[in-house]
Amino acid sequence: MGGAKNKRQKREDYRISLREEGTTELPRKKFYRQRAHANPFSDHQLIYPPSPDQMDWSSLFPYYVTEEDATEAEDSTPEALAGQGLQPVEPKRLSKDVEVADIGCGFGGLLIALAPVMPETLILGLEIRVSVTQFVEDKINALRGQNQEKGLYRNIGVLRANTMKFLPNFFTKGQLSKIFICFPDPHFKARKHKQRIVSTTLNSEYAYVLRPGGIVYTITDVPDLHGWMVQHFDAHPSFERVEEEEQEADPCVAIMRSETEEGKKVERNNGQKHVALFRRLADPPYGEVE
Structure with a gap:
């Protein structure tokens, strides 16, 4: 027990040292240990706006x-x-609203890669795990410090949140132009499917916060989960699938494939990455819904 406490204290001391004024050292992952996944139905004692x-x-x-x-x-x-x-x-x-959300941003690879590509857009990473959120926050602060003169990485931020429960608490109707869902937990067991981040109910919430013409980006290395996400978005009246030619021409797709932590792991293991994009359709005029 004493050894475990010492390790925890070392991790905490390391994180505190990174927050000292003027520090621009990039954080090291070994000091931010965390379980691979978190149960979204658990009480995580989160703070969120009404x-x-x-x-x-x-x-x-x-x-x-x-x-x-x-x-x-x-x-x-x-x-x-x-x-x-x-x-x-x-x-x-x-002076401007957040327009892009990376749901389950993990260690922030996509956020950091998108920042210089979309310099005029505010991009938010949402992550439920405490230590992982702290890692991304510390890395963003370090990158801002290293690029003070260039003003890079000021347009990205990370927030600890449970998207399955509180997404509409943070974003107004039609606020977002892009939502990224990259390598989500597949929850293989049938009884766990209710925890998947794509579902009939959750897709309605994505439709609410996404403006007409906005895009949901999905990627996974699990064929079954890819089929599940395609099936649920195809069945939702607010979305249509983006054609492959348009999909492959989107620069965000290449970034999504190569810059996430899981994407790099799949690449090292010579795995396949399954991508699907879905466009938010305009709502029909009132009274014309079938």
Whole structure:
């Protein structure tokens, strides 16, 4: 037990050292040990906003805080205001909205690869595992520090969240232009299929937060799961599958294939990667739904 405690303390000390001011060292994964998967139905003691308009994005995208909020006095924090008997201020606003979500972003390979390709777009990684989220956060901060003069990696952030439960708490209707679902947990056993990140119910939530013309990107090395995702998106009235020619011309597809942690692992093992894209259709006028 003593050895386990010492290892945990070393990991914690390492993470604290990375957060020291001016540190730009990239984090090492061995100090962020975590189970490969997490049960989305468990109580993960997550913090989430009651609605998207109450979400404060300023800590994730500090370089995009509006000028009015950026110049706000330091003593207007909720704690300081409470001490003065005042109400907390409204969440700080960004100059633009998050438009791309990487669901189950893992160690952030896709986020980091997309950042310079889509420099004007805010991209958010959503990850349920604590240590993995911390790793991605520390890596983003290190990359920002290393590229301070170029201003790179300011447009990406990571948030610990349970997408299956709280996606509409973070995004308004039609806010997103792209959703990535890369190498999700296949949950092979039939009794575990309800935990799959693609389902009839969840696809309706993706349709809600995705704007007409927006794209859901899926990739997996498991043929059965690929078939499951295609089947469920094909059956949903809000989506149509993107033709292969258009799919292969999309630069995000090449990045998705090569830059994720799982994608690289599949490549090393000479495995196959199954890709499918689905476009969000416009809702029919009210009264014309069959």
